[in-house]
Structures are given as C-alpha cells and as structure tokens.
Amino acid sequence: xxxxxxxxxxxxFALMALLGPPLIGADPAATSEAGLQGPxxxxxxxxxxxxxxxxxxxxxxxxxxxxxGLLSALIATVLAVVVGLVGGYVGGAVDEVLSxxxxxxxxxxxxxxxxxxxxxxxxxxxxxxAVVIAVTGWAWGARVLRAQTLSVRRRDFIQAARASGEGxxxxxxxxxxxxxxxxxxxxxxxxxxxxxxxxxxxxxxxLADLSTVSWGSMLYFAQNGQALLIGAWWWxxxxxLCIALIGTGLALVNFGIDEIANPRLRTIKVxxxxxx
Amino acid sequence: MRFLARRLGFYLLTAxxxxxLNFLVPRLMPGDPVELLVAxxxxxxxxxxxxAMRRAFGISDAxxxxxxxxxxxxLARGELGRSITFFPTEVSTVIADSxxxxxxxxxxxxxxxxxxxTSLGALLAWRxxxxxxxxxxxxxxxxAVPYFWVALALVFVFGVTLRWFPVSxxxxxxxxxxxxxxxxxxxxxxxxxxxxxxxxxxxxxxILGMRNVMVTTLGEDYVVMAEAKGLTSRRVMxxxxxxxxxxxxxxxxxxxxxxxxxxxxxxxxxFSYPGIGSMLLxxxxxxxxxxxxxxxxxxxxAVLVANFLADLAYVVLDPRTRQExx
Numbered sequence: 194x195x196x197x198x199x200x201x202x203x204x205x206f207a208l209m210a211l212l213g214p215p216l217i218g219a220d221p222a223a224t225s226e227a228g229l230q231g232p233x234x235x236x237x238x239x240x241x242x243x244x245x246x247x248x249x250x251x252x253x254x255x256x257x258x259x260x261x262g263l264l265s266a267l268i269a270t271v272l273a274v275v276v277g278l279v280g281g282y283v284g285g286a287v288d289e290v291l292s293x294x295x296x297x298x299x300x301x302x303x304x305x306x307x308x309x310x311x312x313x314x315x316x317x318x319x320x321x322x323a324v325v326i327a328v329t330g331w332a333w334g335a336r337v338l339r340a341q342t343l344s345v346r347r348r349d350f351i352q353a354a355r356a357s358g359e360g361x362x363x364x365x366x367x368x369x370x371x372x373x374x375x376x377x378x379x380x381x382x383x384x385x386x387x388x389x390x391x392x393x394x395x396x397x398x399x400l401a402d403l404s405t406v407s408w409g410s411m412l413y414f415a416q417n418g419q420a421l422l423i424g425a426w427w428w429x430x431x432x433x434l435c436i437a438l439i440g441t442g443l444a445l446v447n448f449g450i451d452e453i454a455n456p457r458l459r460t461i462k463v464x465x466x467x468x469x
Numbered sequence: 470m471r472f473l474a475r476r477l478g479f480y481l482l483t484a485x486x487x488x489x490l491n492f493l494v495p496r497l498m499p500g501d502p503v504e505l506l507v508a509x510x511x512x513x514x515x516x517x518x519x520x521a522m523r524r525a526f527g528i529s530d531a532x533x534x535x536x537x538x539x540x541x542x543x544l545a546r547g548e549l550g551r552s553i554t555f556f557p558t559e560v561s562t563v564i565a566d567s568x569x570x571x572x573x574x575x576x577x578x579x580x581x582x583x584x585x586x587t588s589l590g591a592l593l594a595w596r597x598x599x600x601x602x603x604x605x606x607x608x609x610x611x612x613a614v615p616y617f618w619v620a621l622a623l624v625f626v627f628g629v630t631l632r633w634f635p636v637s638x639x640x641x642x643x644x645x646x647x648x649x650x651x652x653x654x655x656x657x658x659x660x661x662x663x664x665x666x667x668x669x670x671x672x673x674x675x676i677l678g679m680r681n682v683m684v685t686t687l688g689e690d691y692v693v694m695a696e697a698k699g700l701t702s703r704r705v706m707x708x709x710x711x712x713x714x715x716x717x718x719x720x721x722x723x724x725x726x727x728x729x730x731x732x733x734x735x736x737x738x739x740f741s742y743p744g745i746g747s748m749l750l751x752x753x754x755x756x757x758x759x760x761x762x763x764x765x766x767x768x769x770x771a772v773l774v775a776n777f778l779a780d781l782a783y784v785v786l787d788p789r790t791r792q793e794x795x
Contacts, residue, residue: 296479297486299724302772304731305749306490309765312753313495333724386613393615394735398750412618416739421625421636429625433618440613448609448677457684 199445213252239427257407262389268327273334281342298332408432550759571744578667590679611673616732723779
C-alpha cells in the first residue's frame with residue numbers, strides 16, 4: 194500500500210518533468226504585465242512579481258530539481274557502492290582506511306560543506322552542483338553497504354566463487370553486487386531525497402545556477418521578491434510542497450520496503466494482549 | 470573506558486580531516502581564491518594588492534607542505550585570518566559574536582525536538598493499531614519538508630498575517646543587551662519562530678526512528694516477561710522497552726546532527742538571525758574565504774563535540790560500554 198502511494202507520487206512527478214514542458218510549451222522565464230496575481234482560470238497557480246506563470250515554472254522546475262537529485266544520487270551511489278563493497282570484501286588495512294573516511298564524511302555537516310564548496314566554484318552550473326552534493330552525500334550508503342557486504346562475503350557461493358579462481362574485482366561486482374541490489378536501491382532513494390533537499394537549499398541561498406528555473410530558485414526569488422510581506426502565498430507554497438511531496442513519495446517507497454523486510458513495522462491492527 | 474577513548478580518537482582524527490579539508494579545498498579548486506576575486510573585480514587590481522591578498526590567504530610560492538605547517542601553526546594560535554566582509558575584524562571575533570546565538574537556538578531546539586520526538590515515537594509504537602497511527606503519514610511528510618520552507622510558512626502565518634511573533638533579529642530594538650529580564654524575554658520571543666521551525670522540521674525523524682526501533686523491541690521476550698510479571702504498563706513501556714529502544718536511536722540522532730545543523734543554517738538565514746548560519750551566507754556572498762573557512766571549521770567542531778556528548782549519554786545508558794573487557 195505504502196509502496197503504491199509512494200510510487201504513484203513519483204510517477205506523477207516523473208511524468209511532469211518528462212512530458213510537462215513540451216505539453217505546456219510556454220517559457221518559464223517569460224514575463225507579462227499581469228504581476229502578482231493570485232490563482233485564476235488563466236494562471237492556475239498565479240503569477241510572480243514579474244508576471245511569470247508559477248505553474249509553468251513548477252513544471253520546468255521539476256526537471257532541474259529531479260534531474261540534479263537523480264544525477265547526484267547516481268554519483269553518490271556509485272561512490273558508496275565502490276567504497277562500501279570494496280572495503281567490506283577486501284577487509285584489512287584497506288577497509289580500515291575506507292571506514293574511517295566514510296565515518297568522517299558521515300559526521301561532517303553536509304550542507305555547510307556544500308555551501309563552502311559551492312562558494313569556491315568558478316561556475317555554478319547544474320552539473321557542478323550535482324557533483325558537489327554527491328561528494329558530501331555518499332557516506333551513509335557506503336556504511337550500510339559495507340555492513341551488508343560483511344555478511345554476504347561469508348556465504349557459501351562467495352567461497353565457491355573464490356575457490357573456482359574468480360578475481361576479487363569480479364567477486365565484488367558480479368557476485369556480491371547483484372545480491373545487494375535491493376539495499377543499493379533503498380540507499381539510492383534516500384540519497385535522492387537528501388540531494389533534492391540540498392539542491393533546493395543551495396538554490397534558495399542563491400548559490401546554484403539562478404538562470405535555470407528550479408523549485409529552490411523559485412523560493413529564492415519569492416523570498417527576495419518579498420512574497421511573504423506582500424502575502425503572495427501562491428508564490429512560495431507550491432515549490433516547497435512539491436519538494437516535500439517528492440520526498441514523501443520516496444520515503445513511502447522506502448518505508449514500504451522496510452516493512453516487507455520487517456513485518457513488525459506495519460500499521461495493520463494486530464490482535465493485542467490487553468495492556469491495561 | 471575503552472569505548473570513549475576509541476571514540477575520542479576518532480573525533481580527533483575527524484577534526485584533523487576537517488582542518489585539512491579546509492586547507493586543501495581552496496588550493497585544489499580550479500583557480501585560487503585570489504584569482505577568483507581578481508576576476509570578479511574585472512582585473513582592475515594593483516599587483517601589490519594581489520600579493521597582499523595572497524599573503525592574507527596564506528597562499529605563497531612556498532611548498533604545499535610548508536603552507537600546511539604555517540596554516541596549522543596559525544590555527545593553534547586561534548588565528549583564522551581577517552574577514553573581508555567585516556574588514557579589519559578578525560574572523561575569530563566574528564565567530565565569537567555569532568556563535569552563542571546559534572548554540573542557544575539550535576541547542577535548545579534540538580533538545581526539545583529530541584525529547585518530544587522520542588517520547589512521541591515510543592508512544593506511537595506502544596499504541597500501535599489505534600488512532601495514533603494517523604500521525605505517521607504526517608511524520609512521513611514532515612520528514613521530507615525543507616527547513617527553510619517551514620520557516621517561510623511560519624513567517625507568513627504567524628509573523629506577517631497574524632503578527633504574533635517577530636520575523637527577524639534576535640532581540641527587539643527597544644531593549645539593551647544585558648542580564649535583564651526584559652532582554653531575556655525579548656530574546657526568547659524572537660527565538661520562538663526559528664526554534665519552532667527547527668523542532669517541527671527535525672522531530673519527524675526522531676518520531677519515525679524511535680517508533681521503528683521500539684516496535685521491534687516490543688516483540689522481545691523480556692518485554693513479554695515484564696508484562697507477565699504484572700508490572701504496570703507505564704513501567705513496561707518506559708523502563709523496559711523504551712530504555713532499550715533508545716540506544717540505537719541515540720546513534721542515529723548523533724548522525725543526524727549534521728543534517729539538523731544544515732537546516733538550522735537555512736532557518737537562521739530566513740529569520741536574519743545573527744548566528745553563524747547567517748554569517749556563513751554573508752561570507753559566501755562576499756567571497757569572504759577566510760570567514761567561510763573559519764565558520765565551516767567551527768560548525769564541524771561543534772558537531773563533533775555534540776557527537777561526543779551523545780557518546781557520553783550512550784555510556785551512561787548502556788552498561789555494556791562500561792565493561793573494561795571486550
């Protein structure tokens with residue numbers, strides 16, 4: 194049930210990002226005379242100070258927000274898989290070094306680090322922002338994957354693979370990796386949420402590429418356009434709501450997977466002993 | 470105390486990593502900060518001034534190793550350089566002025582969020598299958614809400630529309646800073662909305678985390694045994710189930726601190742709260758690299774100290790960590 198609702202939300206936003214812009218056709222940056230109008234039949238979600246249509250911006254923003262989120266989660270997950278699996282399988286000094294590195298990145302506060310790194314970037318394009326977010330966001334996945342690798346490597350089929358002369362790289366990426374795919378998938382989904390939030394935070398501070406429309410940059414312009422003081426709630430509510438909804442969708446899928454793994458977590462009514 | 474000694478060793482290592490990262494990042498990024506500054510000033514800079522800036526950043530033609538030693542030496546003397554934004558104020562002074570505000574705000578808010586969230590999570594697990602399960606979808610939603618968006622919504626509703634709370638600054642213009650009840654009241658009044666933001670945005674993680682561990686704990690034999698003995702349900706819930714469920718929860722809490730701090734930076738900025746989050750943004754906006762570096766270092770060290778405190782709590786709560794033999 195949770196997975197279905199969550200997947201439904203995700204499919205909705207994915208379709209919006211993929212099909213929305215060609216369907217709408219309008220330019221998200223196009224200004225008009227009709228500034229700061231509330232929702233109406235003409236502008237379903239109202240307009241910004243300069244008369245940009247907010248619904249159009251939301252639809253285009255979905256591309257950037259989801260795109261950056263997926264791209265940096267992809268990079269982060271590749272890093273996590275390499276560090277976690279190699280460390281967990283090889284063990285010894287390599288594992289010690291990689292574990293310490295993972296724990297260090299786990300403890301260091303990510304967003305301040307992202308802000309500082311973004312401060313040094315000569316150009317803050319979509320790609321470099323995604324890389325900066327990925328560099329700070331791989332550690333949690335690596336830690337989880339290392340722990341899982343430790344338990345998998347003792348299993349018989351790994352011993353068999355080693356006995357039959359397979360090299361360590363082949364064992365790690367062709368024997369262990371497929372077994373861990375569900376774990377990698379949940380860690381990927383959690384990283385997407387974190388990356389979308391980080392991108393939104395960075396854009397909100399005006400530290401990402403402000404010439405592209407993303408949900409974070411919409412909030413940046415809403416804040417700087419005094420949307421709050423003017424009472425233009427339609428300007429800042431939708432982008433934040435979209436971010437939170439995507440996060441909810443991803444979390445629901447993840448929690449659903451958790452519940453399959455650990456049935457006790459489910460919310461169904463259980464026959465209970467009387468606990469007076 | 471082997472557990473604590475090992476943790477302390479790890480934090481020292483991490484502190485060293487943060488310091489080294491701080492040293493390396495400006496030197497490894499494409500172009501150096503001085504070139505970046507010169508480029509943004511369209512090149513109208515006196516070569517002597519460029520030289521002076523290089524020295525101020527500690528960038529010289531000396532070997533990277535020598536620069537690193539100089540950097541560590543300055544750091545040991547508490548010298549973080551001079552801020553460009555607030556020239557000629559020392560970075561350490563800027564941080565000393567803003568850090569108390571952040572520590573107070575984030576410290577109190579995190580404590581409230583942890584206590585309330587954990588209790589609520591325990592309660593949700595205990596009363597599983599009742600109407601309280603309705604909290605879960607809300608918590609799942611709040612778990613993914615950006616801090617700054619909560620801040621914006623609170624400003625809009627309680628600041629601008631209802632005018633119940635002030636929406637910027639840390640205390641009113643009409644009070645003098647000092648140890649007076651008026652000043653304390655003004656500070657608390659101004660901190661209300663930012664604190665509520667941090668509590669609301671960070672509590673969902675604590676609720677969901679505690680519930681999930683607690684639900685698993687409730688199935689353990691010792692909980693069934695406690696019930697069979699006829700202990701009061703309150704005693705079973707808090708002294709048997711929650712007490713054990715809280716251990717993994719402390720670990721995940723410590724790991725989430727970095728995330729909370731990141732959210733607090735954004736919250737401070739929305740409320741123009743004079744803490745180090747607002748200073749960090751000022752630093753980045755003004756290409757004030759010494760200030761950025763100093764603040765990142767202080768935030769990292771603060772998170773490490775908080776992690777160590779969480780470890781201390783763990784030792785108090787879990788007798789196994791106090792055993793000398795492993």
